[in-house]
Amino acid sequence: MDLRCHQLRCHTGSFQLGPVDFHLPPASCLALVGPNGSGKSTLLRALSGLLPSTGEILLDEHALGGMGTRQRARAMCLLPQQEEGGSAFCVEDYVLLGRHAHVGLFGHYSSHDRAVAVEAMERTGCLPWRARRLDTLSGGERQLVRLAAALAQEARILLLDEPGTFLDPGQRRRLWERLQAARRDRGLGLVLVTHDVNEALEHGDQVLALEQGRVVRQGAVDLLLEADWVGRLFQLPLKAASVEGRQRPLLVELSASREGSQTP
């Protein structure tokens, strides 16, 4: 699915976001970067229809504003940083809730819905825990379950709000393996909000940088290797450094001075 955003503007209280323009082709990943309060999550919420906005959001040339809630859910799914409830559900019941946009008015699950949920659990490696309650799983396992629910929703675009925040490096790696597989196999498009510039570099195709609600840079993700502007954005001294075995260099932080912290 093709996502286009044209002159998108959004106002929440005194905060103004926009104008934002971008084009996300199918199966590609747009990374949204910027310091705290720059408007990344606001943009994500505006894209998902949670916040009112002006301008145009087009999904395969269809205006998002003209879509019903269920139709929109079949096209796009938001994975918020944390979920407020639902921890008492067992994994299978939780993943099945992802089928809401596909079931009838009374929420009856067909055998097809159950098969889709099982497949989503299989893809994300959650099937062995299907009968366990969410609150008995680790943060990383829970994130995989939430991804399974998003895959069961069969949306074509996933809006990810800092998906790796509470995960250890191994869990983060496994989450990204599943996300990349879904991109490859299903043509899933990703809009990724992240504070981790290297995560954006590794998984993104395009980057859009925000500062105080305005777009300050956008283009191919290699833009992030220009350490000067990224450093100014986060107010940090950064440098691109090549690492053996990695396709792209990493951005590393240059410590101002370690002398002050060293014991004599």
Add this chain to the structure above:
Amino acid sequence: MNSHPRLILALVLVASLAALPLALSQGALDVPLWQALRHPQSADALLLWELRLPRVLLGWGAGATLALAGVLLQALFRNPLASPYTLGISSGAALGAALVLATGSLAGLAQLPPGGVQAGAWAGSLLAALLVWALGRQADRQGGGGLLLAGVALNFTFSSLLLLVQVLADPSQSLRILRWLMGGLDGAAWADLPLPLLLLAVAAPLCWALARSLDLLSLGEDSAHSRGLRVGLLRGIIFWLSSTLVATLVASTGPIGFVGLMAPHAARLLVGPGHRRLLPAAMALGATLLVLCDALARRVIAPAELPVGVVTACLGGPLFLLMLVQKRRA
């Protein structure tokens, strides 16, 4: 959650039906059911048919209604401490009823017109619901949780006004107001049954049909919306449905505490968080609890009676604490 939730649900439903004959036979006078059925013209049969049966049925319906409203409001606010009385609807009803009782006395009426107190309670709840909805929506536009905050604030306001009415009313009317506030099923007649039971018969299947949507709402509004739920519409349905249920019930029985808070919790422990099972289980537990508490209220100081609201509160507090301890251990 139990590993056999379907079996537990079936047992809970059977228990709620089994509580009916048990409660029918209990009271200041023990009435063996089979004797009353064999001699339909006897005094026992008359007592059973005209006094006990409508009371027990109203108790059953009231318990189920309070539990249903409790489940709905806990889902609406995603707060396990929400109860049918959180929104201030019952305080509005209490204020309306108290005003009718107090002004009737001031106007020198020896006896209030039939249904006067109920009408006052109804008008009070309607006013409360309209105010909470209007103020809550306004506050929601500026942030979140407006409905809950408006409900809690109006609850306090109505409760203060109620105290004022009680202080200003003459002592006998003040006592009547206090008695009404304790909630009770005494004096229930066949004529009191159709409206609350009909409303329950309409609301329960409607809520059951919305069970999956209620499950989604419990995940949080962002997640629910992202999965295709029309959150605003569902919130409106829950608010007005639970307000109507509570208003109708409180007008008939007065505010009966704890059932609407405890039954949903107990049901969640037994059958899990999914509303397809939670709704019938909570309603059955609420009905059982209230019917048995009312039977107890008739027996404890027989031939006098305790208001059933006092019994539910006395039993409800310790039971609720016990449940919390059990849950923590689990």
